[in-house]
Amino acid sequence: MNILVLLEEYFPDYNASTLCAANVINELAKYHKITVLTSRILFKSQDKLDENSDQFSVIRVSNTYLSLYRKQFRTPFVRIIMRFLNWSIQKLVCADINYIWYLETKRRIKRFVDDNDVVIAFSGTFSTQQLGMYAKLLKTDQESKKKLISVFFDDLLPDINPNYKGSLNLAYNRKSISEKLFQVSDYIIFTKNVYNYYLHRYSFYKDKMVKIDLPLLDFKNSPPTNNNKPVLVYSGYLYRQFRNPSSVLEILNELSQYMEFEFHLIGAGDCYDIIAPYLKKGWLTNHGLMSRLYSDEAISKADILINIGNNTRYQTPSKIFSYINTGKRIINFYSIKQDTSLVYLRKYPLALNVFTEQKRDCTFYETIIRFIQKKPVRLDRSAITKTYYMNLPKYSCDLINKMIGVMK
Numbered sequence: 001m002n003i004l005v006l007l008e009e010y011f012p013d014y015n016a017s018t019l020c021a022a023n024v025i026n027e028l029a030k031y032h033k034i035t036v037l038t039s040r041i042l043f044k045s046q047d048k049l050d051e052n053s054d055q056f057s058v059i060r061v062s063n064t065y066l067s068l069y070r071k072q073f074r075t076p077f078v079r080i081i082m083r084f085l086n087w088s089i090q091k092l093v094c095a096d097i098n099y100i101w102y103l104e105t106k107r108r109i110k111r112f113v114d115d116n117d118v119v120i121a122f123s124g125t126f127s128t129q130q131l132g133m134y135a136k137l138l139k140t141d142q143e144s145k146k147k148l149i150s151v152f153f154d155d156l157l158p159d160i161n162p163n164y165k166g167s168l169n170l171a172y173n174r175k176s177i178s179e180k181l182f183q184v185s186d187y188i189i190f191t192k193n194v195y196n197y198y199l200h201r202y203s204f205y206k207d208k209m210v211k212i213d214l215p216l217l218d219f220k221n222s223p224p225t226n227n228n229k230p231v232l233v234y235s236g237y238l239y240r241q242f243r244n245p246s247s248v249l250e251i252l253n254e255l256s257q258y259m260e261f262e263f264h265l266i267g268a269g270d271c272y273d274i275i276a277p278y279l280k281k282g283w284l285t286n287h288g289l290m291s292r293l294y295s296d297e298a299i300s301k302a303d304i305l306i307n308i309g310n311n312t313r314y315q316t317p318s319k320i321f322s323y324i325n326t327g328k329r330i331i332n333f334y335s336i337k338q339d340t341s342l343v344y345l346r347k348y349p350l351a352l353n354v355f356t357e358q359k360r361d362c363t364f365y366e367t368i369i370r371f372i373q374k375k376p377v378r379l380d381r382s383a384i385t386k387t388y389y390m391n392l393p394k395y396s397c398d399l400i401n402k403m404i405g406v407m408k
Contacts, residue, residue, distance in 0.1 A: 001032045001404060004109075004116035006131050008101070010038040010058065016318035017153035021122035023215045024151075027397035029056050031406065035112055037061070037105060059112075061104045102127045109135050117145060118404050123152045133184045147404060150181060151189040153214060182208065187403050193316060193340055212399060213390040216321035225303050230261040230372050232331075233302035235295045236319040238269035242311050245271055247356040248333045249278050251368075254360070256283045259369055263306070266295050299326060304372055309334035309341045316340040321391060324348060327379035331371065347387050350379050 005025055009018040028034060033055050040060035113119070113135050121132025129150050136148035182188065182205040190198055195211040202209075225231070232252075238245050245265075252263055261283060265275065268289035278284045287298075299305060305323040307330060310316075320341050323330050330351045332341050337355075345351040352371045358364065389395060 001118055001406065002116040003028060003032050003034050003118045003120060004112050004135065005034060005036045005120050005122065006038075006105070006109075006128050006135070007036070007122040008039050008128055010036055017123055019318060020153040020215050021151070023218060023393035024122075024396045024400070027393045028400065031397075031401065035059065035116065037108060037112065039101060059108065061101055061108060102131065105131055106134055110138065113138050113146070118147045118149065120149045120151060120400070123150075129181055133181060136184050147186040148184060149187045149189065149400065149403060150185045151212075152194070153191060178202075189399075191316070193313070210399060210403070212396055214316060214318065214321060215391060215393040215396040216318055217325060217384070217388055217391045218393070225301060225376060227262075227301075227303055230259075230303045231301065232261055232263045232304045232306050232372075233266065233298050234264070234306040234308060235266045235299055235322070236308075236317060237267050238265075238271040238275075238308070240270050240274070242315075243269075243308055243317070244274070244311070245308055246274055247335065248306070248308050249275065249284075251333070251354075251356065251360065251365075252283070253278060253281060255365060255368060256281065258365060259372070261372065264298060264302075266290055266298055296322075299323070302328065303376060304328070305330045307332045307341055307345070309336070309339040311336050313338035313340060316344070320344055321388075324384060324388065327381065327384060329371070329374070329377070331368070344388070348379070349383075350377065 005021075007018055007021050011022055025034060025036065034057070036056075036058045038058065038060055040062045109131060119132055119135045121128050121135075123129065132148050132150055136146060179202075182202050185208060187208055187210055188198075188205070189210045189212050192211050192213060195209065199206055199209055234245075237243070252261075255261070262285065263283055264285050264287060266287045272286075275284070275286050279286060287294075299322060305326070305328055307317060307320050307323065309332060313336065317340075320330070320332070321344075324344070328350065330345060330348065332339075332345045332351055332353045333356050334341060334353065335356050342353060345353055352368065354368065385392065
C-alpha cells in the first residue's frame, strides 16, 4: 500500500514522540511505500541526507518556528524572542504551533493525497492531527478508500493537555476539535497511559480506539565499563514545572558525603539556576544540550543510569527505554505514587525505584549506596524482549497493518 505520513519533526530532529513515530515508520517501510511530509529545520543542514528510495521518500516544509524553538536552548536572545512568540501564538491561535508551517503543509498535501491509500498522522503538535483530518476529508478520486489513522504517543488532545488553551482553527473550541477527530479518524491510537481516559470520555467511539505502547526498544551494543569510580548519567530535558531535579540533586549531594561518584547531566531545560549551586561540589558535570550521538555515547560509558520521573501520570519519559535498551542498572527517582515510569521499571530486575518524598534516614542512603556499589551486571537482550515485547517497533507496525487490512 501507499501511505502518507504526517508529522512535524523527523530524522535527524527528534523529540520523544516523533522518535516513536520514526521507529514505526521504519518498520512500515518494509511492507509499504511511504511518503513522509515533515519539517525542514533551518539551522541544521539536511540537504545531504539520502532520504529517497523506491519505497521511501521525505518531503520537507520549512519550519522557522520550530528552528527557533530548538535554538532557544543555546541562545538566550532567541529564548526572549520565543517567549514573545509563544505568548502571541497562544493568544491568537494555539500554543506550540507553527501556523505558517501548517498552511504550507496543507497546500502540499493536495499533491500527494490522491496517490496514497492510508494517511497516518503522528502527534508532535496538534496541528499534525488537523492536517490528517484535512487529508481524509479532501475531495479526491479515492475518497471512499482512504483511511485515517491518528496516533498519539503523547497526551496532545486539547481537552486533556492544559497547554492547548486555544485552537488552530478559531471556528472550533477545544472540545469540538477532539470530537471531530474521533468522528473523522478510522482508528485512533493511544498509549496505555491515556487510553482508559479517552475510552471513558469518548465511549461512543470505543471501536475506533486502539491501545499501544511506546515503540522505543532499539537495542544498541555498548562496551563493558571500567571506570575508577561509579559514573551516573541522566540524559534528557529537565522542566521546573513537571520534571524538577531539586530533590534528586539534594539526595545525591548528601550521598557524596559517603561515597565517591560522578554524575553527568546531559540535556536542556529551564532548571539551570537549580543545578548551578551543585556544580562547585565536584561530583556534578552539566553538559547542556548535546547531540543524540553524544548522549548515546555517555549512556554507553555509564555504570548507573538515572531517571527523574514526571509529576504527571499521563506522560512517560522516553529515556527509560533508551536505558532499558542497554541492559544496565537504573535508579528511578520518582515523586508521585502514580509515576508512569514505575509501570516499566518495576518489571526491570536491575532497577532501584526511589521515592523522593519518603523519610531520608540512614537506611534510605544505605540502600542507594549498596545498589551503586554492586558488581556491574547486564540484563540479557532476550530477557528484555520477552518482558517488553509491546515496546518493539514491530509490534506497533503489526497493529497498524491489521487496521489497514494487510494482516489478519
